[in-house]
Amino acid sequence: MSGIPRAPLFLGLAGLIPFVWGALTYLNGDLNDWGRQALGSRFVGPYVQLFYGSVILSFMSGVLWGFATKTSGSKAAACYSLSVLPVLWAFSTTGGGPVTAGTNLMYGFAGLLLLDAMFSYWRLTPVWWMRLRLLLTAVVLACLAVGVYL
Numbered sequence: 001m002s003g004i005p006r007a008p009l010f011l012g013l014a015g016l017i018p019f020v021w022g023a024l025t026y027l028n029g030d031l032n033d034w035g036r037q038a039l040g041s042r043f044v045g046p047y048v049q050l051f052y053g054s055v056i057l058s059f060m061s062g063v064l065w066g067f068a069t070k071t072s073g074s075k076a077a078a079c080y081s082l083s084v085l086p087v088l089w090a091f092s093t094t095g096g097g098p099v100t101a102g103t104n105l106m107y108g109f110a111g112l113l114l115l116d117a118m119f120s121y122w123r124l125t126p127v128w129w130m131r132l133r134l135l136l137t138a139v140v141l142a143c144l145a146v147g148v149y150l
Helices: 006-014 017-027 029-039 045-068 073-083 085-093 098-121 129-149
Strands: none
Touching: 006 129, 017 029, 017 045, 017 129, 045 073, 045 085, 045 098, 045 129, 073 085, 073 098, 085 098, 098 129
16 A cells, blocks of 8 residues: 555554454354454454454544644534544444444544545545545455455
8 A cells, every 4th residue: 555654554463454354254164263262252253353342443543533633623522522422332242242343443434534534635634544444444354344244
């Protein structure tokens, strides 16, 4: 992905590992069995995706909060308020079983992408931000869809 600094790109791609791993262990019974024995049942299938997805939405609230520091006045108040939405969403919607929680995480990551776009439009993010966020969000949504729709 041209224009994205190597460190954020590689760290962002590495951050996809739990989502991809969860999808793979959902799709492959042998891999799921191995993962449960080696890592524990919490680290396979949709369960690793749901827990990690909640953590990442919370982390991204902090990232947006950091971007909000680049502005002031009523715009800053709006940005700070918007920045807490992903963590509140994760906290309030990820119970109720793997399909419901996975669906709600998908909505959360789609909503996060809209917030990313708003902060980018307001020029609070690096110029490469949306290229990275589109890539990462597409992979996250595809991986979560495995547990929700299959």
